Every structure is written in C-alpha cells, then in structure tokens.
Amino acid sequence: MKILKYLTYSLAVMLMLASCDKHELKFDTEEAQPAEFQLHYFEPIANNASYYIDSVFVNGVLYSSVNGSGQLLPYNGVPGGGIGKFFSVKDGDVNFKFYRKGNIVYDQSVNLTKGKQNVIVHDMNLAPIVIDNGYPYQHSSGTPSVATWDTDSLETVKFVNLLYENATTPYPGKLQYQWQNPRTKEWENLGNPVAFGEATERAPILIVKTTHNSSGSCRINYRILTEDGEQLQVKNSGGKTVNYSDYWTGYIGRSYMHFFRGIRTKNNFCAVSQWTSL
Numbered sequence: 001m002k003i004l005k006y007l008t009y010s011l012a013v014m015l016m017l018a019s020c021d022k023h024e025l026k027f028d029t030e031e032a033q034p035a036e037f038q039l040h041y042f043e044p045i046a047n048n049a050s051y052y053i054d055s056v057f058v059n060g061v062l063y064s065s066v067n068g069s070g071q072l073l074p075y076n077g078v079p080g081g082g083i084g085k086f087f088s089v090k091d092g093d094v095n096f097k098f099y100r101k102g103n104i105v106y107d108q109s110v111n112l113t114k115g116k117q118n119v120i121v122h123d124m125n126l127a128p129i130v131i132d133n134g135y136p137y138q139h140s141s142g143t144p145s146v147a148t149w150d151t152d153s154l155e156t157v158k159f160v161n162l163l164y165e166n167a168t169t170p171y172p173g174k175l176q177y178q179w180q181n182p183r184t185k186e187w188e189n190l191g192n193p194v195a196f197g198e199a200t201e202r203a204p205i206l207i208v209k210t211t212h213n214s215s216g217s218c219r220i221n222y223r224i225l226t227e228d229g230e231q232l233q234v235k236n237s238g239g240k241t242v243n244y245s246d247y248w249t250g251y252i253g254r255s256y257m258h259f260f261r262g263i264r265t266k267n268n269f270c271a272v273s274q275w276t277s278l
Helices: 002-022
Strands: 035-041 055-058 061-065 076-078 087-089 092-100 103-112 115-121 129-132 152-164 176-180 187-189 203-208 217-225 233-235 241-243 245-251 255-263 270-276
Touching (some): 092 115, 203 245
Antiparallel strands (some): 055 061, 092 103, 152 203
16 A cells, blocks of 8 residues: 555656646746826817817727726826826837727827826827926935924925917917925025926925924915016906916925916916826
8 A cells, every 4th residue: 555655646746747847837927118107188178078088099009098097188197096107108109099989089109218207298280298207206305403304395396388378379488487485485486487398397395394293285386477577477267367376285295297288368278287296
C-alpha cells in the first residue's frame, strides 16, 4: 500500500510539472499611457439639453457617455463625478469625436504630450485648445511660524481666458485675473495678462483658515482688469453693464482651473467655471 501511495504522489508531481511546461503563465497587461487629460466643452451657447454631448470617442474608443462617466455639458467637462480625475491616452496625435443624438457634431485632432493637460473645445469647427495643467502642484507657503502655523496655507489656481465678445468673436484684448489677499485685503495679480485661448501659470493663493477645527477654507474674491487697467465690464441679468467680480471658497491643498467663458456683451452670459485638478 505504501508503494502504491508513493507512486500516486510521484505521478501527481510529474503531471503538475508537465502542466507547467505546457502552459506558460501570462498576465494580460497594457503599456502605461503617459498623456492624461480633462476634456472641457466651452462653446458660447446656452446650457440646455439640446446642446448636450451624449458620447465622446477618443481615437475611436468610447471614453464618456450618457450611460457611462457622464454626458459632456456646455461649460463643464469629463471625467466627472470626482476630484482630480483624468483620462489617459497614448501621447501623440489624438482624435476627438462628439456625438449628439446619434450624429457626429465634432471631429478634430490635436497633439497631446506626456503629463497632465486640459483639452478645451470652444468652436465645433476648430481643433481643441490644449493647456498644460501645471502639475506637480506646489502648496507649501514656506517656513511656518508661530503666527501662521495654525491658520495659513495655500491653494493654487490657473486662469484660462475663453471669453467671447459676441457669439462668434473672441474677446480681442488680454485679461489680468486678480485675487484679494484675505489677510491684507490688497488685490494681487494671478499670473500675467492672457489673451483668448491662453492660460496663466499656476499661482498660489493664500488661504486663512476661518474655522479652527477644520481642514481649512475661506472666501477668496476675484476680479478681472483690461489692458487699460480698468475692471472688465460685462452685462448682468438685467442687461446693465457692470464691473465683473466673483468669489469662490478656497480650500487648503486644493488646485483649481478657472475658465472664464461665455459672451461678455450678452445678459448674464459670462462667468468663471471652476474645475478641480486636485
């Protein structure tokens, strides 16, 4: 019986070895795709359902849809549903196709490079604008002190000029984005003035914590100056021409994109769309 048992064990081992020789173990993997992007739709149109993009194809592959990671809405972007999400694709020439109600309404290509970037469609007849996302993000405010260790830190903001003067013409001048320092109340430039389709460098914004037992946030006021040094004027909801101003709640450690979009001369039709990079 012992001999029979040993023979059975030997036969089992031999079968296992033979099986290993015949069947090579492989793992299905794909090469990392080094280009990362967030896709935005900023055509100067009304934000209603008739303009929603139902599906987005990138190099012939479905990346976003009404039944997937979401429709692409005017003045919004994909991937949605979370903070700091990016799509990935192989760097080089990349084709984007938008479908609306089963019809192709956009078919353009652009070159994407390694790293994080924001891809912006603002005209259905033109290739997208590509903006470097400014990664890695820097949130250090320098050497801490007794006066600031518990209250001050930073977020970062990158401003993109996508303002139209009317329905078909981009705003002709450069815009200077400014923020109000919450401690000194002084207005500070956020980067340099930028023309349509351009972006500032990613800039640090001081956040003075307003609630002690919290991650840290405060209100940050913003305004925009023209090349003449005057505040940019826009139409409000009542059709009156007013100085543009806005505010956002800033959070310690966050990184944002501020897209200034819409039509300056149309009632209540231009504003900043904030998008979170981190």
